[in-house]
Amino acid sequence: MMNLSARDLPMAALTAEAQRHLVALLRCDTTNPPGNEYLAAAYLRDQLAAEDIEARLIEPAPGRVSVWARLAGSGAARPLLLVSHTDVVPVERAKWTTDPFGGEERDGFIYGRGAVDMKDMLALELTLFLHFARRVRATGQPLRRDLILLAVADEEDSGTHGMQWICEHMPELVAAEYALNEGGGMGIDLGKQRIYPCEMAQKGAMRVTLRAQGAPGHAAVPHGDLAVRRLAQALERLTAAPLPMHVIPTVRRFIGVIAATQVGAQRAMLGQLTNPMLSERVLAALPNHDVANALRAMLHTTASPTILTAGTALNVIPSEASAQVDCRVIPGQTPEMVRGEIARRIGDPRVVIDIDPLSPGYEMPQTALFDALGRAIATHDPGAVVAPYLFPAVSDSRYLAPRGVIAYGFVPHQPEAGVPPVQSLAHGHDERVSVANLHFGLRVLHDTVQDIAG
Ligand SMILES: [Zn+2]
Numbered sequence: 001m002m003n004l005s006a007r008d009l010p011m012a013a014l015t016a017e018a019q020r021h022l023v024a025l026l027r028c029d030t031t032n033p034p035g036n037e038y039l040a041a042a043y044l045r046d047q048l049a050a051e052d053i054e055a056r057l058i059e060p061a062p063g064r065v066s067v068w069a070r071l072a073g074s075g076a077a078r079p080l081l082l083v084s085h086t087d088v089v090p091v092e093r094a095k096w097t098t099d100p101f102g103g104e105e106r107d108g109f110i111y112g113r114g115a116v117d118m119k120d121m122l123a124l125e126l127t128l129f130l131h132f133a134r135r136v137r138a139t140g141q142p143l144r145r146d147l148i149l150l151a152v153a154d155e156e157d158s159g160t161h162g163m164q165w166i167c168e169h170m171p172e173l174v175a176a177e178y179a180l181n182e183g184g185g186m187g188i189d190l191g192k193q194r195i196y197p198c199e200m201a202q203k204g205a206m207r208v209t210l211r212a213q214g215a216p217g218h219a220a221v222p223h224g225d226l227a228v229r230r231l232a233q234a235l236e237r238l239t240a241a242p243l244p245m246h247v248i249p250t251v252r253r254f255i256g257v258i259a260a261t262q263v264g265a266q267r268a269m270l271g272q273l274t275n276p277m278l279s280e281r282v283l284a285a286l287p288n289h290d291v292a293n294a295l296r297a298m299l300h301t302t303a304s305p306t307i308l309t310a311g312t313a314l315n316v317i318p319s320e321a322s323a324q325v326d327c328r329v330i331p332g333q334t335p336e337m338v339r340g341e342i343a344r345r346i347g348d349p350r351v352v353i354d355i356d357p358l359s360p361g362y363e364m365p366q367t368a369l370f371d372a373l374g375r376a377i378a379t380h381d382p383g384a385v386v387a388p389y390l391f392p393a394v395s396d397s398r399y400l401a402p403r404g405v406i407a408y409g410f411v412p413h414q415p416e417a418g419v420p421p422v423q424s425l426a427h428g429h430d431e432r433v434s435v436a437n438l439h440f441g442l443r444v445l446h447d448t449v450q451d452i453a454g
Contacts, residue, residue, distance in 0.1 A: 011446075014127055015439045019110065021047065022123035022438065023103035025086070026112030032087035034063070035161070037153035040086035040119075041065035044126060044151055051130055058170065064153045064161035068173050071133050071147040073453065078177035079146035080453050081405065082129060084122035085155030085162065085182075085396060088114040095429040109432040117426035118182045120433045121411045122151055124441050125180075128449055143453040148176060155396050163396035167403060176405050178369045178452065180445070183391045183409020186422040187384065188291065193261035196377050197389030198370055199409025201250040202401070204329035204361035205394055208303065208342060209322055210234055211352040216319040223317070228310050231321040234346045235305050238325070242300040243341045245276045246330040250363055250388045251298045257387040273299070290421070297392040301338055302328045328392055331361035359394070362401035364408065369452055373410055376447035380440060381414060412444040413437050 021043075028039035038059070044067045045055045056068040066086075073079070091100040091113050098104045100113040112119070129149045136142055150173070154162035166173055184199035212234060214227030252274060259270035269285065272278040273295060283292040296302075303325050310321035329338055335358045343353055366388060374386040389409075397407035413422045414437055425431050 011439065011443060014131060014446075015435070015442055017130075018123045018127040018438055018442055019435060021126050022110055022115070022120055022433075023105070023112075025119045025123060026103035026110070026114055027101055028086075029101045030087045031090050031113070032154060032157045035087050035153055035157070036063050037086045038063045038065040040122075040151070041067045041153075044086075044149075047126060047130070051133060053130075053133060056173075058166060058173075060165045060169070061161050066152040066162055066166060067149070068166075069129065069149045071129060071136065071143065073143040073145040073147065075145075077145040077453070079148050079175070080449065081148045081150050081174060081176045081179035081400075081407075082125035082449075083179050083181040083396065083400075083407070084118050084125055084151050085153070086119070086122060086151050087153055087156050087162075088117070088119070089156045089427050092429065097430055100431070105435075108436065109434050110438070111430060111432045113431055115425070115431045115433040116411075116413070116422045117431070118411060120438060120441065121182060124438070124445055125149060125151075127442065128446055131446070132449065132453075145177070145453045147449070147453060148173075150174070152396060159396065159399075163399045167399040171403060174400060174403060174405060178367070179397065179400050179405050179407035180369075180448070181395060181397050181400075181407055181409050182411050183395045183397060184389050185410035186413045187381070187415045188421075189415055190258055190291070191262055191266060193258075194381060194384035194415070195258055195261065196373075196381075196384060196386045196410075196412070197254070198373055198386050199391040199397075200366065200370070200388045201248060201331055201363040201390040202361045202394060202398055203297075203301075203390065203392050204331065204333075204358050206327045206329055206335060206338065206358040207356040208325040208327050208338070209354040209356075210305075210325060210346070211320055211322045211354065212348075213350045213352070214319055214321070215317070217317040219315045219317050227318055227321040230348065230350060231308075231310070231323055234348055234351045235323055237346050238303055238342065239305065242280070242296060243303060243338075243345065245274070245279060245299050246301065246333060247274045247299060248331055248363055248390065251390050253366070253388045254298065254390070255295075257385060261385060290423075294392065297328065298390045301330050301333055301341070302392070303342060329358060329361060331363045331390075334358075359398065362398065363390075364401070364406050367406050369406060369408055369448075372448045372451035373408070373444075375451060376444045377412070379447060380443050412441040414440050
């Protein structure tokens with residue numbers, strides 16, 4: 001039993017098991033809204049019950065069921081949470097080449113809404129949970145810490161019937177040292193180097209509303225004091241260049257790791273990413289625009305105007321025009337700091353800036369769980385490295401962070417030739433995951449759990 005690694009196990013059988021779980025879960029239509037997560041919850045409950053594990057079902061609203069199950073450890077260390085969400089985003093059915101809720105396998109891929117966000121991880125976590133439960137039963141030797149399977153409802157919409165509700169009403173269920181969740185783990189090839197970002201920080205989210213004032217009037221007799229024009233100018237100034245740079249330690253380490261993997265001029269160039277004078281020129285020189293945009297989002301609070309409103313009739317000049325701006329805030333920045341940056345950028349006192357409460361981001365420390373992920377990746381993808389990463393969007397980990405849980409986002413996916421990256425498959429058409437990646441994820445996560453809890 002010493003130094004048991006995934007390579008010594010009958011991993012093919014476990015992969016087949018994970019695949020069976022994934023197909024069954026993809027066939028549960030848990031589109032949110034409305035959710036109907038009870039479908040996936042019933043499947044999980046039955047799979048656990050078949051192995052004499054009693055799941056706890058949490059149902060704060062009808063049909064919105066989350067599942068919690070615990071494999072008791074020796075108590076030598078505090079629990080590890082295996083976190084996932086069971087709901088998925090809606091589909092545009094006509095754009096799919098397969099039934100999004102069919103779980104079809106084609107050419108080595110399993111298709112379905114949720115295949116990478118995140119029923120694949122759910123299937124892997126269920127498989128590993130059952131695997132370790134069987135092993136403990138067979139050997140009589142508990143793990144060092146509790147292993148807790150937590151599959152929650154309502155991540156993709158409001159979140160109020162899933163992780164948020166559990167954290168507020170049943171915090172004892174998430175009292176843990178570590179959590180593994182979504183948000184990172186997708187391999188990226190940069191030059192000859194493969195990097196797996198480990199999500200250790202998350203940006204905050206805040207709605208900002210810009211209200212430009214002007215004079216009303218008859219549209220047949222235009223004047224110079226137009227609210228619409230003022231708003232357009234404000235949006236042009238706001239979006240012409242990034243807001244000021246704020247580099248947090250996670251991002252500094254991320255850039256340090258990726259720069260260190262490159263050679264010569266490329267290394268020196270990447271090292272200048274955190275130089276406010278040169279950063280944009282470095283980003284413009286990167287061949288991959290998706291990577292450049294992702295790096296920019298890690299270095300700045302972003303402001304994306306998404307909803308514009310003005311006017312009620314064709315022949316009436318509106319006296320107010322407004323824009324809602326989706327701001328994603330670097331951890332540590334306060335709402336007033338962001339408002340100040342936006343106000344200075346727009347520079348027009350007749351554009352009023354209203355801010356909604358900030359849903360704060362967070363930054364986690366680098367811990368033994370990070371090291372364990374690094375060792376598992378080094379074993380199963382030799383030469384690749386794991387880098388700390390600031391996730392530009394939000395996940396349920398934001399509810400765990402204030403409770404002191406070290407939550408990392410890491411769903412292992414190897415990049416595959418000819419296959420769109422995970423980031424564009426998630427929420428996209430023909431969402432799919434390869435059986436090869438399911439196998440890879442299972443091995444990496446197995447070794448990580450074994451390392452941290454075995
Ligand atoms: Zn997700």
